[in-house]
Each structure stands twice: as C-alpha cells, then as structure tokens.
Amino acid sequence: MIKAHFQVDADGKFNTIELTGHADSGEYGHDIVCAAVSAVVATCINALTSVAHVKPYEEADNEQGGFIRVTKIGPDHDSQIICQTLLDGLMSIQQQYGQYLEVKMFN
Template identity: 40%
Template sequence: MIKTAFYLKDQKITRFKMTGHADFATEGLDIVCAGVSALAINTVNSLERFTPQVPQVQSDNVNGGYLEVTGVGMDEKSQLLLAAFQNGIIDIAERYDQYIEVKMFEI
C-alpha cells in the first residue's frame, strides 16, 4: 500500500511524504503506482521550474518506495501546484482505496 501524508499549517501544505508500493499489479503494469508516480514527479518538477523556492527532495525507490518533499514555498504558485497534486492523489485513493491511503496532519 502507498501511504501518503500531507502536512498542513494554516491550511497550507508545508510538506508531503509517500511510502510503500501499491501492489495493484506486477511491476510495469501497476496503474496505481504509475498514476501516483506521475503526479508526484510532475509536482516536484513543476515546483522546481515554476516557483521561486526549490524544495528539498529525499527518495528511495529500492527500499520500500519513499518520497519526502520539504521546504516548499508558501507562495500562491507553490500552493496551487501542491493542491492540484493533493487533489489528484485523493481522486486515485477514492477509486483504489485498498492500494493507497491519504492522511492530513495539521502541524
């Protein structure tokens, strides 16, 4: 299962973390993993290209799947990209709830 956590302060996303694997299908055919990965990679790339603050990214695909993004901007562009990412992840989780879990934490 992919476990996704969004950390919010004053209704703004300050960071997010994803761990695990979907295990929906075999590697290369796992549409849940592919969808989540595409959203996450696009979000990180977009934050790096289109916002003034470059986020810090830690990842480890080998040992259980891990992505943590911190140091995101609180500016409007950064938050819009993060909200779009959160929306996409929630949409996938609603359809494939046995393969992905989404939690929100107020900090």
C-alpha cells in the same frame, strides 16, 4: 499500500509531503496505481521548480523505492496551488483505488 501524508502549518499551508509504501496493484511494470501516483508526484515536484521557481528539499529511497519526502515547500501562492493539485490528484486515485492508496492530511 501507498500512504500519502500531507502536513500543513497553522495557516493551512502545505509544508511537507511524504509518500511511503508500494501499491502492489499489479506486477512490476504493470502496476497502474504506482504509475499514476508516481506521475502526479513527479509532476508536482517538477512544477514547484519550473513554475513556482522554488527548490524544495527532496529525499527519496531510490535503492528500495517506496519512499519520498518533500519539504521546504514555498508558502507562495503558486507552490500551494501545485501542492493542492497533487492532493486533488491523489484523492481522485484514492477514490477508485482506495485499497492501494491512503491519503491523509495532518497539521
């Protein structure tokens, strides 16, 4: 199961996004949940840089896979909208494939 955790500050602004685990919804290369989650997360990170013009700090385990943490997300409007869009996208995936993806928010 992929666990997506969003941490917000006291004002409700996103400051950390962390994803861990594997969906295991299909064979390697044919896992549609993994592909969907990977696509929306990569799009979010790229948009933070190209649209919001911020460079968040990103940690990933490229050797083992199944881990990414994004911090230093800008408090600006564009960065927050991009993160909200990621949350919305992951929630949509969770609606259909909840046995493979868990999305939670923390403050």
